[in-house]
Amino acid sequence: MILKQFLLVLWLTPGIGKERANRAIHAIEKCYAPTQYPWEFEDLCHIIELTKQTSVTKLAGFKNGYLTALNQAQQFKDPYLSYFDDAYPERLRQIYQPPLILFYQGHLDALKLPSLSVVGTRSASPYSLNVLRTFLPKVVNTGVAIVSGLAKGVDVMAHQITFSQQGVPIAVIGTGINVAYPANHHSLQKQIGQQGLLLSEYPPNTSPRRAHFPDRNRIIAGLSSATLVIEAKRHSGSLITANSALQNNRQVLAIPGSIFSTESQGTNELIKAGALPVTKLSDIMEVVTPLI
Numbered sequence: 001m002i003l004k005q006f007l008l009v010l011w012l013t014p015g016i017g018k019e020r021a022n023r024a025i026h027a028i029e030k031c032y033a034p035t036q037y038p039w040e041f042e043d044l045c046h047i048i049e050l051t052k053q054t055s056v057t058k059l060a061g062f063k064n065g066y067l068t069a070l071n072q073a074q075q076f077k078d079p080y081l082s083y084f085d086d087a088y089p090e091r092l093r094q095i096y097q098p099p100l101i102l103f104y105q106g107h108l109d110a111l112k113l114p115s116l117s118v119v120g121t122r123s124a125s126p127y128s129l130n131v132l133r134t135f136l137p138k139v140v141n142t143g144v145a146i147v148s149g150l151a152k153g154v155d156v157m158a159h160q161i162t163f164s165q166q167g168v169p170i171a172v173i174g175t176g177i178n179v180a181y182p183a184n185h186h187s188l189q190k191q192i193g194q195q196g197l198l199l200s201e202y203p204p205n206t207s208p209r210r211a212h213f214p215d216r217n218r219i220i221a222g223l224s225s226a227t228l229v230i231e232a233k234r235h236s237g238s239l240i241t242a243n244s245a246l247q248n249n250r251q252v253l254a255i256p257g258s259i260f261s262t263e264s265q266g267t268n269e270l271i272k273a274g275a276l277p278v279t280k281l282s283d284i285m286e287v288v289t290p291l292i
Contacts, residue, residue, distance in 0.1 A: 006037035012069035020048040021100040095222035105193035114291030115145040120154025120230035140167035169196035174212035181208040221245035232266030
């Protein structure tokens with residue numbers, strides 16, 4: 001078994017999670033992990049610090065999960081990237097808790113392009129659409145890929161405008177790569193998988209779960225050097241993405257909105273906290289142009 005396949009084993013093992021996966025990455029990078037794959041179960045437990053305060057019953061269950069994952073990985077046919085692959089984007093390696101595995105459909109060359117992450121409210125107003133129509137075509141036409149989450153509202157608008165300009169959309173979803181959520185986004189998701197790049201941290205057939213979406217937001221932010229937030233409520237997933245970008249030393253841009261709009265409360269507060277306000281195209285281009 002090669003390293004890439006073994007990393008898939010780890011990620012398919014129930015109970016590994018991001019923190020334990022990153023302990024495995026650290027052990028491999030620092031050369032104190034076995035170089036023969038798969039690891040013996042005892043070595044795995046030591047490296048990911050599983051035995052600390054873990055009952056015998058839970059340990060036995062974890063071992064059964066590990067053995068099942070070994071079998072699953074050996075039969076796995078869908079394409080995926082692992083952390084140590086050459087095609088894995090360096091920007092993503094630099095974030096806190098980078099994904100161990102990324103399942104994908106589409107063109108990995110999209111990851112070589114400069115990119116701008118674009119996020120915003122699911123209940124977008126006409127203001128969001130006007131902003132996107134005004135700014136995004138010129139950004140796309142410079143050769144910048146647009147990263148978003150294929151959610152309702154701003155995300156879908158960003159993907160659609162990217163397509164209208166013959167640009168490259170990258171969508172990061174919170175389900176398995178073959179599951180569309182919401183279901184009426186199936187056609188757009190399929191189109192992105194054919195003409196752009198569709199990414200997921202979750203194995204095929206994984207259904208949407210609430211915790212998946214904050215997790216995928218760190219990937220949206222991590223894939224780009226800058227994130228543009230267009231309309232966001234005070235407590236929204238878009239702000240999670242923006243905060244993840246800030247925590248990983250990425251630029252955050254925000255579209256100011258009406259003080260009377262709940263959809264702009266989050267973006268206005270981002271600006272108060274230090275995000276770059278965007279009032280004209282050059283505000284975006286000054287951030288994007290050095291990436292090209």
